Structure formats: structure tokens, C-alpha cells
Amino acid sequence: xxxxxxxxxxxxxxxxxxxxxxxxxxxxxxxxxxxxxxxxxxxxxxxxxxxxxxxxxxxxxxxxxxxxxxxxxxxxxxxxxxxxxxxxxxxxxxxxxxxxxxxxxxxxxxxxxxxxxxxxxxxxxxxxxxxxxxxxxxxxxxxxxxxxxxxxxxxxxxxxxxxxxxxxxxxxxxxxxxxxxxxxxxxxxxxxxxxxxxxxxxxxxxxxxxxxxxxxxxxxxxxxxxxxxxxxxxxxxxxxxxxxxxxxxxxxxxxxxxxxxxxxxxxxxxxxxxxxxxxxxxxxxxxxxxxxxxxxxxxxxxxxxxxxxxxxxxxxxxxxxxxxxxxxxxxxxxxxxxxxxxxxxxxxxxxxxxxxxxxxxxxxxxxxxxxxxxxxxxxxxxxxxxxxxxxxxxxxxxxxxxxxxxxxxxxxxxxxxxxxxxxxxxxxxxxxxxxxxxxxxxxxxxxxxxxxxxxxxxxxxxxxxxxxxxxxxxxxxxxxxxxxxxxxxxxxxxxxxxxxxxxxxxxxxxxxxxxxxxxxxxxxxxxxxxxxxxxxxxxxxxxxxxxxxxxxxxxxxxxxxxxxxxxxxxxxxxxxxxxxxxxxxxxxxxxxxxxxxxxxxxxxxxxxxxxxxxxxxxxxxxxxxxxxxxxxxxxxxxxxxxxxxxxxxxxxxxxxxxxxxxxxxxxxxxxxxxxxxxxxxxxxxxxxxxxxxxxxxxxxxxxxxxxxxxxxxxxxxxxxxxxxxxxxxxxxxxxxxxxxxxxxxxxxxxxxxxxxxxxxxxxxxxxxxxxxxxxxxxxxxxxxxxxxxxxxxxxxxxxxxxxxxxxxxxxxxxxxxxxxxxxxxxxxxxxxxxxxxxxxxxxxxxxxxxxxxxxxxxxxxxxxxxxxxxxxxxxxxxxxxxxxxxx
Numbered sequence: 049x050x051x052x053x054x055x056x057x058x059x060x061x062x063x064x065x066x067x068x069x070x071x072x073x074x075x076x077x078x079x080x081x082x083x084x085x086x087x088x089x090x091x092x093x094x095x096x097x098x099x100x101x102x103x104x105x106x107x108x109x110x111x112x113x114x115x116x117x118x119x120x121x122x123x124x125x126x127x128x129x130x131x132x133x134x135x136x137x138x139x140x141x142x143x144x145x146x147x148x149x150x151x152x153x154x155x156x157x158x159x160x161x162x163x164x165x166x167x168x169x170x171x172x173x174x175x176x177x178x179x180x181x182x183x184x185x186x187x188x189x190x191x192x193x194x195x196x197x198x199x200x201x202x203x204x205x206x207x208x209x210x211x212x213x214x215x216x217x218x219x220x221x222x223x224x225x226x227x228x229x230x231x232x233x234x235x236x237x238x239x240x241x242x243x244x245x246x247x248x249x250x251x252x253x254x255x256x257x258x259x260x261x262x263x264x265x266x267x268x269x270x271x272x273x274x275x276x277x278x279x280x281x282x283x284x285x286x287x288x289x290x291x292x293x294x295x296x297x298x299x300x301x302x303x304x305x306x307x308x309x310x311x312x313x314x315x316x317x318x319x320x321x322x323x324x325x326x327x328x329x330x331x332x333x334x335x336x337x338x339x340x341x342x343x344x345x346x347x348x349x350x351x352x353x354x355x356x357x358x359x360x361x362x363x364x365x366x367x368x369x370x371x372x373x374x375x376x377x378x379x380x381x382x383x384x385x386x387x388x389x390x391x392x393x394x395x396x397x398x399x400x401x402x403x404x405x406x407x408x409x410x411x412x413x414x415x416x417x418x419x420x421x422x423x424x425x426x427x428x429x430x431x432x433x434x435x436x437x438x439x440x441x442x443x444x445x446x447x448x449x450x451x452x453x454x455x456x457x458x459x460x461x462x463x464x465x466x467x468x469x470x471x472x473x474x475x476x477x478x479x480x481x482x483x484x485x486x487x488x489x490x491x492x493x494x495x496x497x498x499x500x501x502x503x504x505x506x507x508x509x510x511x512x513x514x515x516x517x518x519x520x521x522x523x524x525x526x527x528x529x530x531x532x533x534x535x536x537x538x539x540x541x542x543x544x545x546x547x548x549x550x551x552x553x554x555x556x557x558x559x560x561x562x563x564x565x566x567x568x569x570x571x572x573x574x575x576x577x578x579x580x581x582x583x584x585x586x587x588x589x590x591x592x593x594x595x596x597x598x599x600x601x602x603x604x605x606x607x608x609x610x611x612x613x614x615x616x617x618x619x620x621x622x623x624x625x626x627x628x629x630x631x632x633x634x635x636x637x638x639x640x641x642x643x644x645x646x647x648x649x650x651x652x653x654x655x656x657x658x659x660x661x662x663x664x665x666x667x668x669x670x671x672x673x674x675x676x677x678x679x680x681x682x683x684x685x686x687x688x689x690x691x692x693x694x695x696x697x698x699x700x701x702x703x704x705x706x707x708x709x710x711x712x713x714x715x716x717x718x719x720x721x722x723x724x725x726x727x728x729x730x731x732x733x734x735x736x737x738x739x740x741x742x743x744x745x746x747x748x749x750x751x752x753x754x755x756x757x758x759x760x761x762x763x764x765x766x767x768x769x770x771x772x773x774x775x776x777x778x779x780x781x782x783x784x785x786x787x788x789x790x791x792x793x794x795x796x797x798x799x800x801x802x803x804x805x806x807x808x809x810x811x812x813x814x815x816x817x818x819x820x821x822x823x824x825x826x827x828x829x830x831x832x833x834x835x836x837x838x839x840x841x842x843x844x845x846x847x848x849x850x851x852x853x854x855x856x857x858x859x860x861x862x863x864x865x866x867x868x869x870x871x872x873x874x875x876x877x878x879x880x881x882x883x884x885x886x887x888x889x890x891x892x893x894x895x896x897x898x899x900x901x902x903x904x905x906x907x908x909x910x911x912x913x914x915x916x917x918x919x920x921x922x923x924x925x926x927x928x929x930x931x932x933x934x935x
Contacts, residue, residue, distance in 0.1 A: 265284050267285075269286060270369060271286045272287070272366070273287065273369065275325070275365040278303070278322065278325050281299060282299065291306055291343060302321065303367070304318040312339055317339075325354070328354040333355040335351070337350070337352075338351075350369050350370060350371055354366070392411055394491065395408070395411045395412035395470075395492065396408065396411065396488070397412055397428065398487070398489075399486060401485060404426070405426050405428055408424075411492075444456075444474075452478070453474060460472075460491070468493055471492055475487070513566060513567070513585070514567060516570065516585040518584060522592050525594060526540075526542065526644040527644050529594060530637070530640045530647075531640065538596065539597075539598040539600075540597075540598055541598045542593070542634070543604075543608065543632055543634050543651060543666075544591075544634075544652045545592070545632050546631045547569070547589035548628070548631060550589035550628070553626060553628070561621045561622060561624060564622070565626055565628070572615055573611060581594065587780065588809075605666075608666045611630075611632070631658040633650075633653065633654030633658055633667055634666060634667065634668045651669065654669040683732060683735055691744055691745060696720050696749075697720070698749055699719050699919035700714040700920060700925045701714055702925065702929070703912045704910065704911050704912070704932075706908060706911060709932075714769075715773075716749055716770050718749050742778075743777060746775065747787055747791060750772060750792070754791065754797045763926065763929075763930075768929075769800075772805065774804050778810075778821075792828075799829035800829035803830060805833045805835040805856065806832060806852075807836050808837075822851050833853065833854040833856045834850060834854070834855050834856060836856070854887055855887050857889060857890065859892050859893025861875055875903075883907070888909040894914075895915050897915070
């Protein structure tokens with residue numbers, strides 16, 4: 049029986065030794081203190097079993113009992129040390145109970161030690177009780193701490209039960225050996241099962257932890273690098289997103305390879321990288337800002353934390369990279385916003401959600417007079433004036449509530465009580481829950497703006513020189529007057545007035561005296577008493593007068609005669625006495641149905657009749673003239689329709705350089721072909737001038753010219769130019785020229801390839817403004833020609849002041865060449881004068897060979913006329929140019 053027992057103890061010792069070694073292996077890989085204590089405990093238990101073998105061989109019973117008790121105490125101590133992790137007070141209780149149990153067991157052994165084999169029985173009982181108690185403690189500990197799996201606790205319980213069973217059955221001769229052997233075989237099997245289960249559970253736990261850590265690793269929003277030396281050995285998904293590279297591409301690279309060559313401060317990225325890595329390996333945690341670069345070359349501002357960590361037995365660097373591009377931009381934005389807030393010329397005010405002022409800027413103080421001490425903590429209503437009612441503010445806050453913003457004009461009150469207009473913009477600022485947190489108000493004083501706007505509106509409605517209503521404003525007044533005709537059964541009259549000799553006055557006395565004359569002229573018209581009048585200046589020396597409450601024709605004639613009489617007296621302008629003569633055309637509508645535009649045209653028709661008659665100072669529009677007015681009005685309507693439908697066409701007349709006999713450019717001319725036939729420019733251009741349609745016609749022509757000129761220059765004529773006529777209407781308002789400039793700038797044509805032709809009337813009506821506008825276009829590269837030279841009044845006197853490049857001699861001079869001596873003398877004088885002023889000369893309307901020879905001998909630069917080519921369409925022009933090229 050002892051031999052069998054010894055064999056069984058050897059087997060048990062081997063099992064305990066196997067378990068102890070297994071726990072030591074687990075500890076080596078996990079480095080957990082709890083596993084260390086369990087490994088030591090099983091080593092002690094193995095030593096105890098070894099002493100059992102020695103006892104049955106040659107050691108006394110008492111010595112073994114003592115040794116066994118001491119080793120069991122150590123076993124339980126290390127088991128408790130490794131498994132019980134509850135509060136110290138509970139630890140003390142468990143150790144107290146365990147110590148009491150050991151004392152009672154030792155006492156029982158001492159009392160019964162005189163009985164044969166009682167030591168062996170009590171030893172196994174003692175071991176069984178300790179195993180069972182340890183099993184319970186381990187299970188409780190496993191439930192609380194989750195550090196030890198419950199199968200180990202079960203193992204201790206089974207071992208304890210088996211030890212006690214053996215103590216009772218070992219005396220039975222037949223069953224003792226078998227029972228004991230069987231018990232220890234079961235004990236070994238359970239030990240193996242528990243170990244295998246523990247190792248498998250440990251492996252699963254490791255795999256789960258690995259998956260969990262991988263999930264956390266890749267779910268992190270910040271980029272994570274593991275570096276060995278200066279190479280990346282691992283990275284997470286965030287790194288792939290940040291650098292727009294795959295994990296495989298990133299691994300093996302150095303951080304410097306993911307960075308621009310130089311950092312923001314100018315230092316080398318690779319040099320700085322080495323310093324940071326060396327410091328991290330030295331144990332210094334590095335936190336710094338860094339600029340990275342993604343695959344597309346975009347710079348990324350980051351904040352990096354680098355620290356040394358140990359994974360297994362390997363020292364690596366853990367780098368956490370946070371993209372702070374948005375933060376940097378936000379910081380820049382905050383910095384800029386702060387500067388804007390402080391330096392803005394517009395007043396800024398921040399309030400809480402209840403309208404209490406929290407912050408203002410310097411402009412707020414400058415505009416309102418209120419300082420921070422005055423308004424911080426006050427309601428924004430401190431600025432409220434009495435100009436707005438409750439409904440105004442109610443609608444304002446309804447808009448802010450619905451859309452989060454409001455913009456509009458508001459009248460505020462300064463600290464000194466002065467009320468001023470402001471343009472206010474209010475925006476709600478929301479928190480993360482989309483609840484209103486604050487309000488931001490931005491406003492500026494628009495007092496000057498309103499004044500300027502009023503001035504601009506005034507200038508658009510009134511004549512700049514005389515402060516009289518312009519044509520558009522006069523038409524509004526006329527519409528109101530015709531409406532009153534029906535309502536109050538009144539009559540009205542429209543008078544068109546023209547100063548006969550005004551151009552010669554400008555020529556002889558100068559534009560300044562001419563302007564002063566116009567002002568005095570208006571004063572005299574307004575002195576005609578007893579008449580309700582509205583006077584309008586159309587431009588130059590043309591005026592319209594509206595008479596209201598007209599009783600009959602005699603009433604109108606009386607006003608007209610009074611007006612003519614008062615204007616017969618000379619005007620004293622500075623040191624000059626100037627006499628004027630006027631022509632007047634009168635239109636008296638029979639009823640209110642006549643349109644204002646028709647009334648003006650009727651008066652204008654009567655005016656032209658008065659001019660044609662010469663002997664008449666005024667002419668009353670009659671029915672016999674009506675047909676002409678209707679025709680004119682119909683032609684105007686058709687012209688508007690043709691312009692809208694783009695029915696007008698552009699023709700080109702070449703300009704030939706006499707020295708080379710090559711085509712250098714052309715003049716663009718507008719033509720109008722209708723179903724009824726061709727309408728001469730002389731018929732529709734004056735109508736276009738009167739109604740400002742000439743502006744639209746010129747813009748239409750210019751757009752086509754730019755496209756055609758681009759095509760011609762693309763055929764191999766880079767210096768080819770086209771001249772375009774500008775009306776005097778273009779110089780009435782700078783906006784008209786801005787449209788011309790915009791069309792050229794939006795094309796592929798340079799200004800130097802567009803030449804503008806103007807007449808002397810452009811200078812006569814507003815010389816200073818015309819010269820300023822011409823210089824603006826010349827600065828951009830365009831040249832100017834003075835068209836119809838020699839037909840006006842001021843040609844010779846003011847020619848030296850005109851910013852022009854060419855003179856275009858009118859056809860009326862060319863027609864009499866070369867046979868008329870006076871025409872020859874005039875032409876020679878013009879040529880000499882032009883060359884003396886550094887101007888080129890174009891002879892317009894050349895038709896005969898004799899004219900060409902004469903003009904060429906005098907040194908004229910260019911000719912234009914039917915001798916070479918009439919106005920033609922673009923394709924014909926190209927053919928003419930190509931044919932001329934090979935001559």
C-alpha cells in the first residue's frame with residue numbers, strides 16, 4: 049500500500065510541478081503580480097508533495113507534520129496574496145479565519161498524535177480543509193476581482209474533498225490503493241483540464257484584448273505611429289486618412305518623409321526629426337507642433353506627442369499626431385477677427401441673448417460717442433431713437449427669430465442726443481444645441497452715404513450746370529400734367545426752345561462764358577411772371593418748357609412773345625455783352641390722350657419748322673405737321689424693335705495707307721435693312737441720338753466688331769484696326785464709357801486696335817468732361833480721330849487742346865479737289881496744320897483718281913471712300929484685304 053501511495057504522490061507531485069511551471073510561463077509573458085503569487089503558491093505546494101514522498105521513505109511523522117503545516121501556510125498565503133484584491137479590512141478577516149483554522153488543526157494533531165498513523169490521517173484532513181477553504185476564498189476573489197478564473201477554485205475544492213476521502217478510506221486493504229490511485233488520477237486529470245482550460249481562456253483573452261486594442265487603435269481619430277529608431281513600424285487608419293496613403297506605403301518611412309523639406313520656421317524637417325527622436329529615446333516626452341504634407345502636397349499643421357514605451361522586450365517610440373489645421377485656422381481667424389473687431393471702421397456690438405451689451409469696439413465709440421463704461425451691462429436699446437414704431441422692431445425680431453439675421457436701415461441716437469441713420473446687420477450666434485447664445489450687431493453711419501445717394505439721384509434727374517430737370521424728369525412732370533388734364537379739365541402746352549447762335553458764342557467767347565450765359569438765360573425765362581412753368585435742359589442749347597393751366601392759344605402766344613422780348617436785351621457776362629436769338633416750337637394737345645413723347649416730338653417738329661423759316665421766332669405745331677411726327681415716332685418704335693431683335697448689321701469701309709497702298713484698318717458703320725427696304729443712317733441716327741438709343745447701337749456694334757476683328761487679326765493681320773463713331777451722348781455720363789470699356793476688356797482685342805471717331809459737338813457741349821473721358825480711353829491704348837473736320841465752328845481755335853491723334857477731313861473738302869483753288873488752299877492748310885500738331889490725316893469720301901493723286905502728293909496718310917471700296921460686310925472685307933495683300 050505504501051508503494052502505491054508513494055507512486056500516487058509522485059504523480060501528484062508531477063501534476064503540481066506541471067501546474068507551477070505553467071503559471072511561471074504565464075507570468076513571464078504577462079508580468080502580472082497576481083500570476084506571480086499563484087506560481088509561487090503552486091511551487092510551495094509542489095514542495096509539500098515532495099516532502100510527503102520523503103516522509104514515506106525515511107522522515108519521521110512529526111517532522112513531516114511540522115514541515116507540511118509550514119509549507120501549507122506559505123501556499124495559502126501566496127494564493128490569497130495573488131487572488132484576494134478586496135479591501136484590506138476583508139483581507140484581515142480572511143487571514144484571521146485562516147490562522148484560526150490552522151491553529152485548531154495543529155491542536156487536533158497534537159491531541160491525537162499518540163494514535164498509530166494518526167499523523168497521516170490528520171495531515172490529509174488538514175490538507176483537505178485548507179484546499180476547501182482556499183477554493184472558497186479563490187471563488188469569492190474571482191467573483192470580485194475577475195483576475196482568477198473559477199475553474200482553479202473548483203480544482204482546490206475537489207482536491208480538498210479527495211484528500212479528506214483518502215484520510216477515511218486508506219485503511220481498507222483492498223480499496224485503499226485503488227481508491228487512492230484513482231483519486232490521484234482524477235486529481236491529475238482535473239489539473240490538466242483546468243490548465244488547458246486556463247491556457248485556452250488566456251489565449252482567447254489575449255486575442256480579444258488584441259482585437260479590442262486594434263479596434264481602439266484604428267478607431268482613434270488621431271494618427272498613431274510606432275517608431276523603431278526613425279522608421280515607422282506601425283500606424284492606424286487615421287494615418288491613412290491624414291496622409292492619403294495606404295498603411296503599406298507609410299510603414300518603413302520616416303516622419304521626415306511625410307513632411308515638407310522645411311518647417312514653418314525655416315529649419316530642416318529631417319534635422320529637427322533626429323533631435324526629437326533622440327530626446328524621446330533619452331526618456332524625454334516630446335510635445336511640439338509640426339507641419340506634415342499629404343500625398344497631394346497639401347500642408348497639414350499637426351501637434352505631436354512622442355514618448356518611449358516598451359512592447360514585449362522591445363523599446364519603441366509612440367507618436368500621437370493630431371491634425372490641428374482647423375484649430376490653427378480657427379486661431380488665425382480669431383486673431384484676425386480680434387484685429388478686425390478692434391480696427392474695423394464699422395461699429396461692432398456683442399450682446400447676450402437678452403440684449404445686454406457685453407462688448408463693443410473703438411468704432412462704436414467713435415460713431416455713437418458711448419464708451420465701454422457707458423454701455424457694458426446696458427441694454428442695446430440705449431441706442432434707440434424715436435424714429436421707429438413698435439411694428440418696426442416687432443418685424444425686425446420676427447426676422448431674427450426665423451432666419452437668425454436682419455439687415456436694414458435704422459435710425460440710432462448718439463450719446464449727445466443726435467439722431468443718425470445707420471445700416472445695421474444683426475446675426476444670432478448659436479450654441480451646440482442650436483439655442484441662441486449671443487447677438488452680434490454690425491453697423492456704420494450712412495449719413496454721408498445718404499447725402500451722396502441723394503446727390504447722385506439729383507444728378508441723374510437734374511442738369512448739372514443749370515439745376516434744371518433733365519429730359520427723363522421733364523417727361524414725368526409732363527405725364528402728371530396730362531393726367532391732370534383729364535381730372536381737372538385743364539390744358540397744357542409744351543415749348544421746345546433753341547438758342548440760334550450758341551455755337552458761335554462758344555467759339556468766340558469761350559465755353560466758360562457760354563455756361564454763364566445759359567445760367568443767366570434760365571434766370572430770364574423764370575422772370576416771365578404770371579405763368580406756371582417747368583423748364584428742362586435737354587443738353588447744349590436745347591430746352592423744354594411746360595406751361596400748365598393754359599386757357600387758350602392766345603395765352604401761350606402771350607408767354608412766348610414775353611419770353612422773346614425779355615431775351616432781346618444783351619447779357620452781361622463778365623466783361624462781354626452777348627446778344628442771343630431763339631427759336632421756339634409749340635405743341636398744344638387737344639386732349640389728355642396724346643403721349644408725352646409725342647408732345648415733345650411735336651414741339652421739336654415745330655421748332656425745326658421755325659429754324660427752316662428763319663423769319664419766324666416761334667412756330668405752333670399744326671395738324672399738317674402731324675404726319676411727319678407720326679412717321680418719326682413710328683421709325684423710332686421700329687428702331688427699338690430692330691435693336692431688340694438684333695436686325696441691325698455692321699458694314700466695314702477699308703482705310704488705305706497711301707504710302708504703301710495697303711489696307712491698314714477700316715471704319716465700322718451701322719446699317720438697317722428692313723422688309724420694306726434700306727433705311728439710310730441719316731434717317732435713323734438722329735432719332736437714336738435724341739432718345740439715347742445711340743448708346744445701345746454703339747455697344748451692339750462694338751461687340752460684333754470685337755469678334756470680327758479677332759478673326760481678321762487671326763488671319764495674319766496683327767496691326768489691323770477698326771474705328772468706331774462715338775456720339776456726343778457718350779460723354780454725357782461716364783457710365784456710358786464704362787460700358788464701352790467693359791465690352792473691350794471682355795473680348796480678346798486690345799484697346800490699341802480700336803480707334804474712336806468723335807465730332808466737334810462732343811467738345812462744344814461739355815469740353816472738360818469730354819477731354820477727361822477721352823484721356824481715360826487713350827491711357828488704355830485707343831486712338832481718337834476728329835471726324836467731319838472743318839464743318840464746325842471751333843475747329844481751328846481749339847484744335848490744339850483736343851486730345852486727338854488724327855484728323856478726318858470731311859468729304860465736302862474732297863469733292864472740289866483738285867480743280868477748285870480755294871478747296872486746294874484749304875486742304876493744304878489743313879495738312880500743314882495737322883503735321884505741325886503731330887496728327888495724321890485721313891481723307892474721307894475719295895471717289896476719283898485725280899483726287900487720289902493730288903492727296904497722295906500732299907502727303908496725306910490715309911484715304912477712305914468709294915474709290916477703293918464701299919462699306920461691305922465682314923467676309924467681303926476679308927476678301928478685299930487678302931486681294932490687297934498680293935498687289
